[in-house]
Amino acid sequence: MEHKFFPLFIDLSHKRCLVIGAGNIACRKIKTLLKYGANVEVITREVAESEILELQDIKISMRDFTEEDLKNVFLVVAATNNSDFNRYIYEICNENNILVNNMTSKVEMNARFAAVYEGDSVQVAVSAKGYPKKSLEIRDSIKKLLEKN
CATH class of the missing domain: 3.40.50.720 (NAD(P)-binding Rossmann-like Domain)
Structure with a gap:
């Protein structure tokens, strides 16, 4: 489930x-x-x-x-x-x-760790529903976007 x-x-x-x-x-x-x-x-x-x-x-x-x-x-x-x-x-x-x-299941848990970006005035957490590499990729894209501005 x-x-x-x-x-x-x-x-x-x-x-x-x-x-x-x-x-x-x-x-x-x-x-x-x-x-x-x-x-x-x-x-x-x-x-x-x-x-x-x-x-x-x-x-x-x-x-x-x-x-x-x-x-x-x-x-x-x-x-x-x-x-x-x-x-x-x-x-x-x-x-x-x-x-x-x-750590060994994507569903047998009730809490997930997120990939986190912390800037001066913003904190963004990304979860890719148990796929940490994808979370990191998205976080890094967000970081690039936010640090441009």
Whole structure:
């Protein structure tokens, strides 16, 4: 079933965000969350992207995820390379009204990250319904257009 996503800008300052997994995609999502002031915790068995270890202001827990980890969490990023496990995380979060972004599905999530352009007086977010490369292309076109003026 396809979800209808309502576009919304959210202040993540001091919001508890959980990233499950620690690969390349997780690293990009962690950086984005940190940029917007989130309190980020990473739960993983192993860190596949060493850059994560260099990031400031995150908590890394080297262990398996448990449902108890979702207590008082605002947003979850399911960023493991196991689509069945990410679906499981999505289902738990969705049942508990927790925002969740699933890196291995375009539909088993209730929150998407957008490609963002921030100018002096404007912020534009683009979603191409789960196709990040297309989102980036559109964002870059918008950036060129806005920076001309």
